[in-house]
Amino acid sequence: MKKAIVIAAIFGLAATISARADDATNNATADSATNNWTADCAKCHGADGKGQTKMGQRLGCRDFTDAKVQADIKDDAAFKALREGLKSDDGKTLMKPFDALSDDQIKGLIAYVHSLKSTAPATK
Numbered sequence: 587m588k589k590a591i592v593i594a595a596i597f598g599l600a601a602t603i604s605a606r607a608d609d610a611t612n613n614a615t616a617d618s619a620t621n622n623w624t625a626d627c628a629k630c631h632g633a634d635g636k637g638q639t640k641m642g643q644r645l646g647c648r649d650f651t652d653a654k655v656q657a658d659i660k661d662d663a664a665f666k667a668l669r670e671g672l673k674s675d676d677g678k679t680l681m682k683p684f685d686a687l688s689d690d691q692i693k694g695l696i697a698y699v700h701s702l703k704s705t706a707p708a709t710k
């Protein structure tokens with residue numbers, strides 16, 4: 587009798603643990619673009635994408651919330667910039683290649699960049 591209770595308890599515990607693990611994986615997928623942005627991109631582009639960080643101002647990051655800037659960002663060019671790096675016309679490195687990011691993570695980040703576009707009416 588005692589044994590049965592112990593076994594039931596173990597099964598119950600195992601189910602709880604695996605359910606938690608599932609939750610964690612789902613959250614990680616949903617949030618990974620945001621997390622990657624914070625970890626890899628925000629120091630230049632800013633958490634809000636406006637590029638008003640020290641690094642962003644020095645390197646000339648554009649305001650990603652600006653609809654005109656958004657219209658300039660083509661997904662394939664952005665993908666290439668993140669995969670292979672981006673240099674200015676005079677050969678200065680603007681972005682290093684993000685080797686640690688998978689293709690899917692890069693695509694997620696590009697979608698994230700587009701999501702930064704301000705929905706407020708243009709003021710300029």
Ligand code: HEC
Pocket residue numbers: 622623626627628629630631637641645646647648649658659660663664667668672680681682684695696699
């Ligand atoms: C060392 C600073 C720096 C970091 C870190 C950085 N960027 Fe950039 N990024 C720049 C600069 C500078 C430009 C060129 C000016 C601009 O487009 O705002 C640029 C341009 C871009 C562009 C436009 C490319 C195009 O095709 O016009 C995208 C999209 C972009 N970055 C996304 C990201 C993402 C996503 C990350 C994080 C994985 C990231 N950047 C990390 C500095 C940085």
